[in-house]
Amino acid sequence: MANGFIPISQIIANRISDMIFLEKKYKPNDKLPNENMLAEELGVSRTTIREAVKILVANKVLTVERGRGTFVTANPGVQDDPLGISYLKDKKKLVQNWFEMRLVLEPANVRFVVERASDDEIKEIIACERKAAELILAGEPYAEADQQFHAAIAKATHNSVIELMLPAIEASVRDAISTAIYGGTGELASQNALTNHRMIADFIEKRDADGAALAMYYHIKRGMIDMGC
Structure with a gap:
């Protein structure tokens, strides 16, 4: 123990975190130096580096990728299930709650996107919409592409708290689609996505905040009605 009973491994873990989050020395997907180099740079043993990495x-x-090294994750610090959603047992009620949360959050998200997103970020949103549409029209599974569309919108808000909510947003989309399929309303869900994703993307491309927010609200409300929420 050291420094007020904080383990040295935790101190070094905090130092590496600072390099990633504060100093921006390492970006998402970057490879870190090997144990020897980090140990020398930070003035500690390889064992301490190993514990800090854990x-x-x-x-x-x-x-950690065996045979390749240690990398910063694509979304550093974002937990897969930070709110413990997977432990909730009443899935029908959960889907309704997801929709209610999205009804409040996502129309505001698209307003931020219109105001803040770069042209490249808007192109990415449109590309995600086109990909989902192609899969729907081909009759292929589209849940992942649907998640990517909503995730691209969340990232383009340039709001760090909204970005941290990405796992929840993605889970809400996934749960809604799977519930619709098993509940016999899968075709309604796919048509909702096909029509309203295009409308949302078009308004974002035009940088029409009111239109995008209204289209997003209608998209989510339509999903609630189709599923009897």
Whole structure:
């Protein structure tokens, strides 16, 4: 123990986190130096570096790929299920709650996107919409593409708290689609996505905040009605 009973491994884990989050020395998907180099740079043993890396892997900041090295994760620090949603048993009620949360959040998200997104970010949103549409028209599974569309919108808000909510947003889309399929309303859900994603993307491309927010509200409300929420 050291420094007020904080383990040295935790101190070093915090130092590496600072390099990622504050100093921006390492970006998402970047490879970190090997243990020897980090140990020399930070003035500690390789064992301490190894323990610090384990802490950061557990916190979804780093990932270790055997034979390749240690990398910053694509979304450092974002937990897969930070709110413990997977433990909720009443899935029908959960889907209704997801829709209610999205009804409040996502129309505001598209307003931020219109105001803040770069042209490249808007192109990415449109590309995600086109990909989902192609899969729907081909009769192929589209849940992942649907999630990517809503995730691209969340990222383009340039709001760090909304970005941290990405796992929840993606889970809400996934749960809604799977519930619709098993509940016999899968075709309604796919048509809702096909029509309203295009409308949302078009308004975003035109940088029409009111139109995009209204289209997003209608998209989510339509999903609630189709599923009897």
